[in-house]
Amino acid sequence: MRIAILSGKGGTGKSTVAANLAFSLSQTMEVTAVDCDVEEPNLHIFFPDGDVAEEEVLTLVPIVDPDLCNLCGECSRFCRYGALVMGLNGPNLNPQMCHSCRGCRLVCPQDAITEKGRGIGKVSISHPLSGLTLITGTLNEGEVMAPPVIKKAKEISNSGQLTILDSSPGIACPVIETLQDADAAILVTESTPFGLHDLELAAEVVKDMGIPSGVVINRSDGRDQLIGTFCKEKSLPVIMTIPFDRKIAQVQNRGDLISRLDPSWSEKFQELYRKTSDLKEAVQ
Amino acid sequence: MKICVTGQGEGLQSRFEERFGRAPFFTFVDDENGLESLANPYTDGSGGVGPRAAQLIMDHGAKVLITGRLGDNAANALRSGGMKVYTSGGDQSVAAVLDEYRAGRLQPLQ
Amino acid sequence: MIKLAVISGKGGTGKTMVTAALADLNQRSQVLADCDVDAANLQLLFQSQMISREPFHGLESAIIDASQCRACGLCQELCRFGAIHNGGVYQVDRMHCEGCGVCENQCPEGAITMAKVQNGELFVSETEKGTLVHARLFPGSGTSGLLVHKVKQKAEEMTPHPSWILVDGPPGTGCPLISTVSGMDAVLIVTEPSVSALHDLRRVVTVCRRFGPRIMVLINRYDLEADVCQQIHDYCDNQGLRVIAQLPFDPQVIEAVRKGMPITRFDSPAGKALLHIWEDINSELVANERGRGEKPLP
Structure with a gap:
């Protein structure tokens, strides 16, 4: 079972819930926690112990063989990301703009382009507690392609056991990558108009993706009518x-x-x- | 030698545009007083517009670019293509910017 | 013109609350830009009236014409983003399509075209404290950095020569943050005394340094954890960053959010502290602006 923990808004206590859930379950079963908030991974702060093994995350970028390139410019005309531009001496690559689609390679009439891996982040694996495996994805600072790092972190965790996925805030592509193949989601919110506004967004995402979800209200002062009413309307249980x-x-x-x-x-x-x-059972 | 100037509209009398990658038009002039304006297909592009616009004007044969400001990615692309880039600014026509350039009053971009 | 972005690294540190307070205290002309396009909240703290909305088109997406498709499967095989599925007919999953154009280029039947798709909306609202530009990104869109760029651009167009552009930034250090910080004169990083926030502060400072804005730090709810608060001070001293102020934990902040108003309109400890912070930021950035003005143009 894979449980994703998310929140439209940052700072609602998503990692608090993920870390406490992972800790509590590790007392009685084997659990893997995956930190998919690769821009700001924080779960490791709660679980500093254990040796850490690291794997680099690579994306493919083109390399051009200058002996084969005839400066025709097909590659740079194809690239929709502006990552390849023809210079006087051949195509120049700006690797951070490359999306690894390999279109340049496919359109090159000279077969002058091959690909090589470029590091954009890493995945760290540790066993901080006897029942817990922690997998942390980290995107290098200044890089923008979070999804490949999330994908890699999730792949490593893919062993069929109980997995907790701590998502990044928001609703953009990294969150979708995290939610992919999740069996259930926990939406963490707080009982303010900010919390409600962002919960609405998160609820829309899990609904679109057909993932059964429940809500955790964090930092409640007992006045949770705002959130409660919304959850009732959307048939989202407060768990x-x-x-x-x-x-x-x-x-x-x-x-x-x-x-x-x-x-x-x-x-x-x-x-x-x-x-x-x-x-999850209720859905099946 | 072909010179490219960023403009808000077509032709020499349109207003100079300070943005490069998202400039509405590129106006090209050459030594034989040839004149051509090209609508920029990347004004609404979704990223990488600077380098793509650079590629476009270089493919069009320009050797000099006059614009207001441009990002690092566009500047690197233009540099690798051997382009000379000059900057100007303010509310003036494309023709006036060209006059400034011909009078040697524009600063080359470092 | 002074361009200031309020950012945080970690989410939920009180960034929007601080932005609204600064906007409320500013007496000069200003335009507000909410660059947290994933979850734009600034408008919830003002009396805002939407005056215009427009669609936002991000990346193009592939469209397969089923009448021309002969189901060879080449597109699915070539797509590096896993965006093409075969559920009886070949279809493009827009949430995963990055608009690279490989399938369009390679389809032997010419059955695939690329088309602009709407990824969100851009709004302009009037508030009692000036024009506010904000946006809403559709779920799963990969172009939040571009939408941030559009919000900033629109903000500059809306008010020709404002004294201030005040930006409420996104959390994180990825493309929306980079897009927000680019071109700013100064950033105010709102952090809090937690180990997570300190960790994220380090990352966001590294990213900001590449763009060269003046960096100021504000510690919110400083009194919740004295030890970590000291660690933040030590880190900032080490980095030569100025901690311009500390805000106490103040339950009235939540009350203000509930009432949909900036905290500065309440007689509260955090509201008072923010008045001093504003005076400090204002004098520092105005002096800096004058300093810039006196320099000969390059």
Whole structure:
């Protein structure tokens, strides 16, 4: 089972939920947590222990053989991303603009173009706890192609066991890549108009993709009518409510986990998992 | 030698455009007083417009470009193609910018 | 003209709340741009009235003409983005198509064409604190950086010579952030004393440094975790970054968001602190602008 954790808005406590869920479940079963927020991966902060193995993430970029190139310019005319431009001495590549479509290679009449890998990020794998595997995707700073890094991180996790996917905020392509093949999603929100606005966006995405979902209200001050009404309208069950509490905030801010310090929270997160599994069952 | 100037419309009397990659028109003039304006297909493009526009004007045979501002990607593309780039600015016609260039008053882009 | 972007690295640190407060305190002409196109929230803090909306077209997408397709499967085989599926007929999944044009170019039947598709909407609203340009990206669109660019461009067109362009930025360090920071005079990074926020602060500073804006740091809810707050100060000192202010944790901030108003309209600790922050930023950036004006043109 693959559970994706997302939120339209950043900072709602998505990683808090992912980390606590991973910790709590690792007490009784094997679980893999994948940090798909590759621009700002944060799960590792909660699980610093264990040796880390790293794999580089490569994307393919063209290389031009100057002996074969006849400067015809077909490649640069084809490239829709402006990544290849004909200079006086042949095509020049701006690798960060290349989407690896290999169109230039296909259109070159001289067969002068081959491809090579270029590093854009890495995937780190560790075993911080006996029941937990942590996989972190990290996009190199200044790079823009997050989806290949997410894809690689997910591929490594693909072993059929319970997997928790911590998504990036928002609703753009990295989130879609994370949600791909997820069995259920947990939408984390907070009970403010900001939280509601962004929950609406996230709800639209999971609905489009047909992924059964439930809502976690974080930092609740008990006045959750706004979110509650929306969830009722959209038939999205609220599967957990975490109250606002300075102590919880402090634990979190220090990089610690409430479920590690307080077993009653560990139980609550296990309950969250059961409710999430039920969402999937209800669909099948 | 063909010179390309970015413009808001066609011809020499249209207003000079400071943007390069998303300039509405490229106006080309050559030594024989040949004149041609080309609508920029990339004004609404979705990325990579600077280098693509650079490729377009180089394919058109320009050796000199006069524009207002351009990004690093476009500048690198033009440099690799051996283009000379000059910058100008303000509210003036394409013809006036060309006069400035011919009088040697424009700064080359470093 | 002063162009200031409020950004954060990590989401949820209070970026939009700070942007709205600065906009509320500014007495000079300004235009507001919400560049968090994934989740534009700035308009929720003002009385905003939409005056125009227009479609946003991002990348092109492939379209397969079923009447010409002979189901050879070459397009599916060649597509590097996994965007072509065969469910009886070959179809393009727009959420995955990156508009490269390989399938169009290679289809032996000429059955595929590329066409512009709408990826979102661009809005202009009037607020009590000036014109606000904002946008909505359709789910799954890969062109948020371009939409950010359009929002900034529209903001510049809307008000010919504003004294300020105030930008509410996106979280993260990817293409929308890069698109936001490019061309800014200054960025105000709103962070908070959490290990995650410090981690993201480091990444966002690295990216901003490439664009050379003046970088200022604001620590929100500084009193929630003293140790991590000190680590942020140490990091900033090390990097030569100025922490211009600290905002206390203030429950009235949530009340203000609930009421849909900037916090500066409430008599509250955070509202008062923001008044000082505004005076500080204003004098620093105005002095900087004058300094620039006095320099001979290159």
